[in-house]
Amino acid sequence: MLPVTSRTRGFSLLELLVAMMIIAVIATLGFKQYQKYSANARYLKAQDDIRIVADGLDQYYLKHARYPDFGSYEAMVDNNSPLVKESMIKVGMSPQDPFGQPYEGKSTRGNYELKCQGDPNHPNEFGPFNRTPGQGMTTLNAAPVGATAPATGSPAPGGGK
Numbered sequence: 001m002l003p004v005t006s007r008t009r010g011f012s013l014l015e016l017l018v019a020m021m022i023i024a025v026i027a028t029l030g031f032k033q034y035q036k037y038s039a040n041a042r043y044l045k046a047q048d049d050i051r052i053v054a055d056g057l058d059q060y061y062l063k064h065a066r067y068p069d070f071g072s073y074e075a076m077v078d079n080n081s082p083l084v085k086e087s088m089i090k091v092g093m094s095p096q097d098p099f100g101q102p103y104e105g106k107s108t109r110g111n112y113e114l115k116c117q118g119d120p121n122h123p124n125e126f127g128p129f130n131r132t133p134g135q136g137m138t139t140l141n142a143a144p145v146g147a148t149a150p151a152t153g154s155p156a157p158g159g160g161k
Contacts, residue, residue, distance in 0.1 A: 022142035039119050043126040046116045054131045057112050066109045071116035073105030
């Protein structure tokens with residue numbers, strides 16, 4: 001048995017609880033930042049996907065003097081699409097955005113419009129955007145915090161300024 005006056009080595013319960021609370025606070029802050037950067041990466045990937053398809057439509061316009069007729073974004077990225085067959089966009093592009101929602105889009109002989117709904121969990125930071133010929137990428141809500149402004153792209157052939 002140990003004498004009452006001597007102290008055993010180790011940590012007290014209070015010291016362990018304080019250390020665990022500090023670790024929990026740091027982990028919570030780190031996880032929040034991870035979620036923010038992860039959402040920003042998915043948003044930038046969605047912008048890039050829309051830009052690739054828009055550039056493919058613009059290349060098609062340059063080659064054929066008209067846009068192809070598509071009723072949906074899914075038809076644009078399908079493996080039988082003229083954009084894929086003529087190597088204007090890459091094979092296997094997803095019809096869904098990185099947030100799991102379908103991209104929207106349509107094109108006619110003289111125009112096209114491509115849309116992404118953005119992050120449904122953070123609509124103020126990573127909101128919807130669209131792209132049309134001559135307009136480039138237009139963000140429909142505020143730009144994401146820490147992200148650069150959406151790319152404007154070059155005007156489409158035969159489009160406005």
